[in-house]
Amino acid sequence: MTTPDPSNIGDDLGLGLRLPGRGTEDERGRRRLHPISPLVHGASALPIGIILLLAFGGGGLIRFGAVSIAVAILGGLVVAILVAAWQYLVWRNTWYWFDDDGDFRVDSGVLTKRQRRLQLSRLQTVDVTQPLAARIFSMAEVSIEVAGTHDSRVRLRFLTLAEGRALRNEVLARAAGLRHDTVEAPEAPIVKVPAKELAVSLFLRTTTAVLLLLTVLIVLTSFLSGGWGAVGLALVTGGLPIVLVVAEFMKYFDFTVSESPDGLRLHFGLAKRETRTVPPGRVQAIEIVEPLLWRRYRWVRVKVNIAGVGGGDSGGNKEETLLLPVAERSVALEVIGRVLPGLDLDRLDWQPAPARVWRRSPIQGGRLAVAWDDRVFAARRGRVTRRLTVIPHVRAQSVRLTQGPWERALQLASVHVDSTPGPVHIVGLHLDAGQARQVADDEVLRAAEGRRGDHGTRWAADS
Amino acid sequence: MADRTEQAFSWSEGWHPVSSRLITARRITLALVYLLVVAGVIVLFVLPGIPQWIPVAALAAAVVVFIWLWWLIGRRVRSFGYAERGDDLLVTSGILFRRLVIVPYGRMQLVDVKAGPIDRWLGVTTVQLHTAAATTDASIPGLEPDVAADLRDRLARRGEERSAGL
Incomplete structure (x- = not known):
């Protein structure tokens, strides 16, 4: 382990503490995380430690009253100190830097050493997030993700917010082929989702609204009939949607879309503020969702597939990637226009499913249709909740034709245009079998045509 | 009208089927799985206190399903x-x-x-x-x-x- 240059040792907290390694680079240009990171880890373990202690020794603790609370806090502190001590070792052994090939490198590991090299030409996203504990210390976590099937994400915990932003800009600039000392890309806000609109829209989502209505009915009938047996059920039908609404509200609170030279930048979250950058040309497919009760406000939600995001990360947790949780249609179309330039949904020539489709899908049958122009393929479905999906021909991975027994009896078939993993699935349901095959074959040709005209990934260097 | 579906799911020239040995391979796998089923039926026969007709009915059902799967494997592989x-x-x-x-x-x-x-x-x-x-x-x-x-x-x-x- 190299000793850092003493002249660079900083006093970041203004407490007279001299912390080694702060802001230093060793002779190979390797950088360290912020030295108070172990403390942040320890602080985030504090409540967990207390909860665990209460859970295991709960009975005994309750008996001893106030003393027990002191014991629990003390125990939590011990856990936090242990975590912090371990994280100190992690911190000492973690280095990150940009190597001479322009790759991002991370060396880490206390017992098992690990060296990782991220090819920035395959960069998907750089997120700066502030989990609650980090927020208290005004620290931030930077996670960098490249295209790859598994474990393609590194998380740097923690840097100061300013350092985190600077690192994000450096990564984005290097990936885009710009000089890496470019100043922070200026942001110009385009859309801000008002809290009221978000809250109202979440309550008016079809499932939420149906469940809440059901709850009201259950409570009413219980009240009128005098039997309270169904109240337990009402707790579930009423509680579940409220929990979901609150969770989504917290997650997407103050959702802001801004334009920056790196692409669209999304900021959102109440307790945990997240930042996501969507570089142009990385959007694989979009979906415009319009639940029944949103229509009178002309509201829509926009989902996107971004390669490497949303299909479940190395931790395996699935995430719905949104471009906008709720916005007026015209606003949404403007934002979509920035990630898929030249898209004009009104000029698409919709090819509907044949009339006999009502025998397969009586409700949504009349809305099923596909359309395409020289850039994109689009499919729509859904009557109660309208869904419109769009994929640029260039982004189509493969094309599938499927037919179930019921479709077969009616000579219908569905066309799927496969996109990278994510919330958006593009499917033209229940078309005439012959027409479906024609659409599939044509789409493959258009995709091939599109790929021939597609350019490299270092998009900023081209323009 | 069924040929319209056929057309939709095929390609006129250069179409290769897969080896019919796959049928054998899948039928062997099926037979191996069925060894377990047979063992289960034998246990039913031997166990006391179970009316005779239960294992008989189970055996009959298993045979019918076996024949159906046997036939289905052939069709599936040829598809x-x-x-x-x-x-x-x-x-x-x-x-x-x-x-x-x-x-x-x-x-x-x-x-x-x-x-x-x-x-x-x-x-x-x-x-x-x-x-x-x-x-x-x-x-x-x-x-x-x-x-x-x-x-x-x-x-x-x-x-x-x-x-x-x-």
Whole structure:
């Protein structure tokens, strides 16, 4: 382990503490995380430690009253100190830097050493997030993700917010082929989702609204009939949607879309503020969702597939990637226009499913249709909740034709245009079998045509 | 009218079926699974306190299902087919749920060749294609090992030539 240059040792907290390694680079240009990171880890373990202690020794603790609370806090502190001590070792052994090939490198590991090299030409996203504990210390976590099937994400915990932003800009600039000392890309806000609109829209989502209505009915009938047996059920039908609404509200609170030279930048979250950058040309497919009760406000939600995001990360947790949780249609179309330039949904020539489709899908049958122009393929479905999906021909991975027994009896078939993993699935349901095959074959040709005209990934260097 | 569906899921020329040895391989697997079923029925016969008709009915049902699956395997395997076109590979399969997958060579990220123990013994191999989409699901079972190796090399070469970014 190299000793850092003493002249660079900083006093970041203004407490007279001299912390080694702060802001230093060793002779190979390797950088360290912020030295108070172990403390942040320890602080985030504090409540967990207390909860665990209460859970295991709960009975005994309750008996001893106030003393027990002191014991629990003390125990939590011990856990936090242990975590912090371990994280100190992690911190000492973690280095990150940009190597001479322009790759991002991370060396880490206390017992098992690990060296990782991220090819920035395959960069998907750089997120700066502030989990609650980090927020208290005004620290931030930077996670960098490249295209790859598994474990393609590194998380740097923690840097100061300013350092985190600077690192994000450096990564984005290097990936885009710009000089890496470019100043922070200026942001110009385009859309801000008002809290009221978000809250109202979440309550008016079809499932939420149906469940809440059901709850009201259950409570009413219980009240009128005098039997309270169904109240337990009402707790579930009423509680579940409220929990979901609150969770989504917290997650997407103050959702802001801004334009920056790196692409669209999304900021959102109440307790945990997240930042996501969507570089142009990385959007694989979009979906415009319009639940029944949103229509009178002309509201829509926009989902996107971004390669490497949303299909479940190395931790395996699935995430719905949104471009906008709720916005007026015209606003949404403007934002979509920035990630898929030249898209004009009104000029698409919709090819509907044949009339006999009502025998397969009586409700949504009349809305099923596909359309395409020289850039994109689009499919729509859904009557109660309208869904419109769009994929640029260039982004189509493969094309599938499927037919179930019921479709077969009616000579219908569905066309799927496969996109990278994510919330958006593009499917033209229940078309005439012959027409479906024609659409599939044509789409493959258009995709091939599109790929021939597609350019490299270092998009900023081209323009 | 049924031929319109046939047309939709096929390709007129250069269409290859898969080896009929796959039928044997799958029927052997079925028979092995059925050994467990037979064991279960025998246990029913031996156990005291169970009316005789229960194991008899179970046996009859098992036999009927066995015959049906035996026949279905033949049809399912014969439903597999693939065709190599200029720029893409077509794979079709399924009887009840029909499927046709068109994978452009330039989109292939990985070509897997695999064979289980029974498959190896009978000389059948599966070639599976992967793209960046998890939903692509294009696998061709029941190829003879050298045919599979040739196909893999051809696909890999064409993939290399036409490779495109995401």
